[in-house]
Amino acid sequence: MELKQLGDRLVRFVGGKSGMWRVLTIRPVQGDVLPQAERIAVCRGDESSPLESQWTLSGVISNIRYVERPEQQELTLKQAPLGRSEATMAALIPIRKTAAWWNLTQEERRSIFEKKSHHIAEGVKYLPSIARQLYHGRDIGEPFDFLTWFEYAPEYSEAFEELVRTLRKTEEWRFVDREIDIRLMRESKG
């Protein structure tokens, strides 16, 4: 196992006292919360982690699983990159799904994900205002199956709350058994 071979596909979110994202709130939505932290450092590939930390959550950028070609084309056209200067707000929402979810077949999962829960269609509505990136943790032994990351400008805060509320009401979310909602503000530590 050479996780360093993943290069920039690997990301670590390190909760502690350093990093450019200041923690506003860490709130459990389902299941156990994480210890509080003042800041989060985002480390990619073999970038070294801060020496002092409360916790580290890791994830891998993988191939797409549910998005179909027309959706993918729409996403490519509309999506925004991470790191835009105006996107000073962020959310890190780690999610774990139940064994029942993972025992479903791919098409059963796709059916719940999009046909019933409109996960992609709902997300597309908020592009390009809200930039997103999904990291996978399940197959590297992480406590969370997914780390979902969002970046947006302050004027889209209410839109983001609406997106989160919409997704949490879906059938897909009945398969979520642990979820933590971490809100952040970009602020270089001076």
Place this chain on the structure above:
Amino acid sequence: MELKQLGDRLVRFVGGKSGMWRVLTIRPVQGDVLPQAERIAVCRGDESSPLESQWTLSGVISNIRYVERPEQQELTLKQAPLGRSEATMAALIPIRKTAAWWNLTQEERRSIFEKKSHHIAEGVKYLPSIARQLYHGRDIGEPFDFLTWFEYAPEYSEAFEELVRTLRKTEEWRFVDREIDIRLMRESKG
């Protein structure tokens, strides 16, 4: 990253001088070969690896990706477990697929995998004679995307060759850019 948290979902195939599988041949099918080894040890979870080794290939048992419910039911009914006493022959076939494969959507991959290449339907024909297990390596930074493992009794050797020949002629296999074929015989080291 706590790969040890994967428990028995994590396997390492360690090529060297110890292990219960004696290497008969290591043959490159596409791309670079691996160094020769006399034996392969199969280590699960946190089992310790042999001290001396030529190479280690790791993989993770993940959720199913392409199999649909009726196929899954047929597989469950017909498949054989690993470790049957009569299954003294094995094959370890590490495979890497091209970037073009990974840039396809799930349904495009499924279409090539099953509709055009009949990967599942062909495999089912050989159950329960040939027991199989798939391990994923791509998202843990391994050189191979998949480690495919097969166990069978000597009388099914020709059937196994037929299965391998059939799969290598499929459209799916046009996306394979590295493949090594390792044949093994079970033999406790005395």
